[in-house]
Each structure stands twice: as C-alpha cells, then as structure tokens.
Amino acid sequence: PQAYNFADYIWPGLLMSPQRILAIRDIEFQPSDIIIASYPKSGTTWVSELVSAIVHNGDTEAIKAKRQHERVPWLELNTDYAWVKLYDFWQSAQKALGYSPTVKEEDEKKSKPVARVWFTHLPLELLPKSALEGGCRIIYVSRNPKDNAVSFFHFHQMARFLGQQTTTWEEFFPLYASGDIYCGSWFEHVLSYWTFSRVNKHVLFLKYEDMKKDLSREVSNICDFIDFDLDNEARKRVIHHCTFDTMKNNRMANREGVWLFNQARSKFMRKGVVGDWKNYFTVGQSEIFDQLYSYKMKGSNLDYEFDPEEPFE
Numbered sequence: 001p002q003a004y005n006f007a008d009y010i011w012p013g014l015l016m017s018p019q020r021i022l023a024i025r026d027i028e029f030q031p032s033d034i035i036i037a038s039y040p041k042s043g044t045t046w047v048s049e050l051v052s053a054i055v056h057n058g059d060t061e062a063i064k065a066k067r068q069h070e071r072v073p074w075l076e077l078n079t080d081y082a083w084v085k086l087y088d089f090w091q092s093a094q095k096a097l098g099y100s101p102t103v104k105e106e107d108e109k110k111s112k113p114v115a116r117v118w119f120t121h122l123p124l125e126l127l128p129k130s131a132l133e134g135g136c137r138i139i140y141v142s143r144n145p146k147d148n149a150v151s152f153f154h155f156h157q158m159a160r161f162l163g164q165q166t167t168t169w170e171e172f173f174p175l176y177a178s179g180d181i182y183c184g185s186w187f188e189h190v191l192s193y194w195t196f197s198r199v200n201k202h203v204l205f206l207k208y209e210d211m212k213k214d215l216s217r218e219v220s221n222i223c224d225f226i227d228f229d230l231d232n233e234a235r236k237r238v239i240h241h242c243t244f245d246t247m248k249n250n251r252m253a254n255r256e257g258v259w260l261f262n263q264a265r266s267k268f269m270r271k272g273v274v275g276d277w278k279n280y281f282t283v284g285q286s287e288i289f290d291q292l293y294s295y296k297m298k299g300s301n302l303d304y305e306f307d308p309e310e311p312f313e
Ligand code: A3P
Pocket: 038, 039, 040, 041, 042, 043, 044, 045, 046, 147, 150, 151, 152, 154, 242, 243, 244, 245, 247, 268, 269, 270, 271, 272, 273, 276
C-alpha cells in the first residue's frame, strides 16, 4: 500500500491507519508505563533495549528469550498486523523446519516485565493525551541531524514499508532537509519535544552522541529517571548487552527475520558511529545544512556534536 498524508504528516500505508493514529490519542497510561519517543534513526532500538534490560533488573538472559518488538512494541502500529503476524509466521516456519521454539515457557515467565514499555515516532502533538498530561514517563532520544539523515537514507533503502528503496542520496538529501518524508522535519520533531521536556518533569531528553561517549552515565540517567536501582553486576550486564556489537549479533534486538526490513540491502544495526555523515554529505550539502541548522536551532539552547571524539574509521 502507498504512503498517505494525514494530519500534515506522511504515513506508511502498510503499517498505520488514520483510525489507529486517532485512536492512539485516547490510550490511558499508568504511572509506571514508559514511552520511548524519537525521530526515526536516532537510537530508538538502542534506548529500547537499555530500558527493557533495566526494567527486567538486568536479567539479560531472560530478555534474550524474547524479540524486542514484543518487549517494546511500536505504539502506532496497527496492532495484530505486520510484525506480530510475521513473527508468528516466522515461529511456525522455524518449528516446521525442526528448530526449537524461541520462547520457552519458563523464559516467558522470567521475562515478565515490571513496567510496560513502548516506542513511538509520533510527533509530539499526536501523542496520547494521557502521556502528554504526565500519565506516564517519556524518554525522547535524538541524534545530530547529519548522521540521522545518513541513517534514515539507509533505512529508506531497506524498509519495504516506506516504498523508497531506490531513492539515491542526492534525491534523499532535499527530502530530509525539507521534511518531506515519513515523520516530517527533524527540526520540528526534535524541537517540539525539546521545548516540552524543558517544562515537563515526566520527559527525559537524551542524545545519541552522549550515549556513545559515556553509556554508563546515560544508564544512570535513565535509571534515576524511571526510579530503578541496579546493582553493579546488573549494570555491567545491561551495558554489555547494549553495546553496538552485542546488539548487532543479537537477533532478538537486531530485527533479523522481520520481513518489513530487507536487511540484505542495509542492516538495522548498520554502523553505529558518530560522524558517518562525512562519507555522504558533499561540501555543498554540508554548507547548506549548516545554514539551515543554525537558522532552525537559533534560540533553542539545543546543540549537537557532529564529530566523533576519536577519528572514525
Ligand atoms: P546507523 O544507521 O548510523 O548505524 P533507530 O533504532 O532509531 O532506528 O536508530 C538506528 C541507528 O542506531 C542505526 O544507526 C544503528 O546502527 C544505531 N544503533 C543501534 N543500536 C546501537 C548501539 N547499541 N550502539 C550504537 N548505535 C546503535
């Protein structure tokens, strides 16, 4: 199905219906619920795995028994569709081929969550009212928009539901800069959540670059925010479980086998670095984008790091 326009945004037709987008507005949350929000390709999967591991008290063995999208479902998805059906299909195909089922009953029990967690890419104004009013906690993760653009470009190459697998970087760059894509403008998305987070204590605003620099500090930050205390061993397990290499090789976190993503074209866990934009932006694109960035970010008191601390490969 084609992408469609609704409420001033472009939506992927296969996954989300206008009915669902509207129905989300009325979901009632509990104070212990956690929503991870982001503009796509900002580190959502990373923060989802971190939060999931933390709310399971660092029992990484238990969470390895369950795919991430079951532990941290996508809020705006037409429930009972795509991932779930495809996951069932994948499980039954595995069984038919004689593999043992992935989720054993005892693992299922062990991995029972102590807090419900979702992720969403919804723009702030379309979030459930209950979440906006402080009915649950919101963790927003963001990333410098040059790396974000490159990651989103690769995502368009592999996400079957976005229908833009042949879009080149030259074509993608102006779409990204103008916000004429799924989820709209990076600037509007990020700045609205940023402003909201300044005046709402139930919102934590994170940056990908900070997580790359000091994951341990950001884990503490998240634990404090959601009132979870991890002992040292559990903390170490969480951090190890959520490094790029561990997650890349963990098929319960890397979306392996999900038909929606053609990972033969580009991996979900693609590169995981700061500064990859230098391999894609021309000098001209970089200059134009810098101007756009200073214009849009002016007065926001929000800034990003675009360069890795260490020289990148
Ligand atoms: P790249 O495409 O630059 O590699 P999202 O989860 O929001 O879709 O974001 C995906 C981006 O986060 C990808 O960026 C992916 O590699 C990166 N990522 C995922 N897990 C990560 C981790 N543990 N450490 C660093 N980067 C990670």
